[in-house]
Amino acid sequence: MAAFTVNDACMKSLSGELPLFQAILLRSIAVIAFLGFMAWRAGSFRTPIARRDQLLIALRTVVEIAAAFFFISALFHLPIADVTAILQALPLTVTLAGAVFLGEAVGWKRLVAILIGFAGVMLILRPPLLFGEGSGFSVYSIYVLLAVACVTVRDLCARRISVAVPSMTIALSAAVGVMSLGAVGSLTQPWQPVSATSLLWLAGASFFVIGGYIFSVSAMRSGEIGFVAPFRYTSLIVALLLGLLIFGDWPDNLTLLGSAIVVATGLFTLYRERKTAKRQRAGLRLR
Template sequence: MTLSDNMRASFLIMLSMAAFTVNDALMKLASSNLPFFQQIFMRGVLITIGLTILAHFWGHLRFRPSRKDRALTALRTAAEAIGTIFFLTALFSIPIANLSAILQALPLTVTLAAAIFLGEPVGWRRIAAILVGFIGVAIIIRPGLDGFTIFSIYGVGAVIAVTFRDLAARKLSKSIPSSRVALSAAIGVTIMALFGSLYRAEGWVTPTVSEAALLVGAALCLMAGYIAAVAGMRLGDLGAVAPFRYTSLLVALILGFFLFDEWPDFWTMFGAAIVVATGLFTLCRERATARKTPTGLRIR
């Protein structure tokens, strides 16, 4: 059976989401002994080396971005660094599936932020879906109730940071290679982690063989996730492959159960279902809107 480009792209997106989530699990496993910023720094060094090799292999290191793209890349990198701090702080303190459920709100927040800051058109149906999706997020974190934890707010902070990261990415020129953008982010996060280590003065902890293996595995998973995500988004139509990003929630549920003996309660699952459903609806509406406009006939 011959697979279409969209089917192959969908498999690549699912692979990338699985790789990203396995990276999260490996980082969580390595977090019991290693200082917070040291862990980010060590992984960042490995990713920076890997992305530099890839960018060199693809001939992207010679690319000279415009002043506008340099500014947008710097903004995206800053948002990436802030999001990393929020995300890993939450990851090390709450179940991985709970955090993944909160992150499923990203399609909603990006759509809303694009309407507010970039002036992109958003109809009343998507606005209604976004509001319902935010209710789902509130059910997951349950502020003021027994199931609430402050670290869930860090997860929301990660969503906000990643939203601004994606807005900056939307304004980048089509000509700038994705590997250069990712490399800049890796360098920025690594430098942030280095200064964080110096500020916290936690001292350097020599990782054990198993901890080093976990960090290497996390870096390799991030690399694999990046390559698969870029390949998938370039191969298939955005509207066709974007829903498969929700694979990360399923993988997080499985890893949380088998690696950490974690399983979300009913209300977390209920809220996650609302967020996923509204996110899928929003993506479908964006696809339908794109089909009605001349610029939406070809989505890359």
């Protein structure tokens, strides 16, 4: 989570140096080179993929492209801690979407936690309808919400993809999609020369996002998901520190309160999911 957040900080630092799509394209080239090599080493290209899984991977790639556009656009214009805090609502949105679209069981306690968590998100966003004009709400606040919606769909697709499909294949497909976004989008913007400073930020973004991929895959493969998942919230601590040290940003009290609510309800939701899964496994063993 620290690696992914440092990558975000590096990309945000490019906002005054390079156009959005050029930055996405240049970072994606390095990421694809690495993921392609890893997929080749793992023999992922030789694994046959069923038609249903192909469609799910395609859908996941499309929403990954949209998520990258909305997230990085917001990151270029909003404080990194604010953007990261809103993203912490993902466990809540994935749980709710799983109940609505996949028929997954969600008890009243988790539903209440989700509603409280969304109230925390509103404290961070502060839409004018609730907080009046001058609340700091902008179109990029909506972009963060759209990014959350896209990542929610992405995660639901990942749940439905067969376990036989290699993780590297899925990740590489998403990376190619994001690079395509950068390539097409860069045709609409004039390219800027890459200064030594920009090159350092791009190298940092590529290095840390690759590190994030390695560490997250390793954690998921060697650790229990119920134990690993809560560590996603450490990214908020890293974002707060980076926002202060690099960009001189520190959230106001309402944003900090909203962030605390989102994290608390997210952790509670993960705890309840873990507890429910244990009960279900115990029931299966008794049968």
